[in-house]
Amino acid sequence: MSSAAEVQRMAAVDLGALLDAGEGAVMTLVAGETRLAAHRAVLEERSPVFRAMFQHDKLEASCGEVRIADVEGPVLRQLLSYMYTLQAPQLTDTARELLMAADKYGLSALKAACEQQVAAQLEVETAAAAAVLAVRHSCPSLTAAIVHFIRAHDYKAMATQGWADAVLEYPKDMVEVSRLLREPPAEASAGRGSSSPSTATRPLGDPGRSPAAAARHTPPPPDAAVSRLRSLSQQERGRRLIQAARQGAAEQLRELLAAGAGVGARESSIKRTALHVAARGGHVAAASCLVGAGAEVDARDSCEQWTPLHWAAYNGHAGVVRLLVGASADPNTRALWGRTPLHWAALWGHSEAAAELLLAGADRGAQDGNGRTPLDLARQNRKQELVDMLRQG
Secondary structure, eight states, rough: OOOHHHHHHHHHHHHHHTTOOTTOOEEEETTEEEEEEEEHHHHHEEEEEEEHHHOOOOOHHTTEEOTTTTTHHHHHHHHHHHHOOOOOOOSSSSHHHHHHHHHTTHHHHHHHHHHHHHHTOOOOOTTHHHHHHHHHHHHHHHHHHHHHHHTTTTTTTGGSHHHHHHHHHHHHHHHHHHHHHHHHHHHTTTTTSOOOHHHHTTTOOOOSSSSSTTTTTOOOOOOHHHHHTTTHHHHHHHHHHHHHHTTTHHHHHHHHHHEEEEEEETTTTOOOOOOHHHHHTTOOOHHHHHHTTTOTTTTTOSSSOEEEEEEEHHHHHHHHHHHHHHHTTTTTOOOOOGGGHHHHHHHTTTTTHHHHHHHHTTTOOOOOOTOOOHHHHHTTTTHHHHHHHHHOO
């Protein structure tokens, strides 16, 4: 070990001994019921955020107490321990929370260590939540590892409830994840802002293994169901995709898409897409799977020029409405008779779907071909809850 490295190691150890001593501590960090003594000089040295805080927020600097929002007590303890020892803890349950805290306080090395641990803990059921974390906190290497993991596991993550929940709660982030999944593997592996695709595809901390290996998984070969589906004609795979969407069978959709079924396949008669069909039936998980695979959210059928959002609103499927507008579906698109999705939600008294549309920017004053607004249609059909809702604002 070089003399410089030894000095740094000893300095970290010495600071670690101060952590619980309390002598000379001039600051108290508070997170809920947790109160931790810390030396201001250490906080300023390790974190640019704390340094700026003490320079510009004279009240906190003078009173000697800093309240830490959005960080649980145990995570704050781990964060502070790292600042004193420069040793990242080996985490199981708190890697994600500590990653967020490290990002918030500008501790880049700790953040990188947490990314490594999140990658090692990837599972199909939680891949969507990990992807949201990676995108929201600008972790290009972790994002690339997650994209690789989802592909290596035959897109099973897209058929999980966790994926559907993430699409509903974090639509913009999941649209970004879906975009990366649609890109060619070499391009997607670079992630956002990564300087080198060749390094971004490697697992964090081990340049000789794939991200899937870092996650303690081996990419499985195509299963028997997918192999059988690949032997079918493209037309038959498209027909089965529509049928699976009608039944809300997300797992079958995943298998068909993995087997090469075109996500834009349409019914032979009125040319509805699989997303039209899933939206009409209110199948959130199936619709999420299709949106994640790149389905066109504003596609129109050939009969009444309806989009999937028209069907979801017409039938009052608020969850699908939320999914579609989160994926940038146009809430003011017009179809036959000039009606928007809000017209149809108002006509049939679907208040929850209407509320989602209004939150997405639907025009409550839009007039259809007969000059009627959604409020007019709600009144005509005596949908008082919608009348009250549309009168507001």
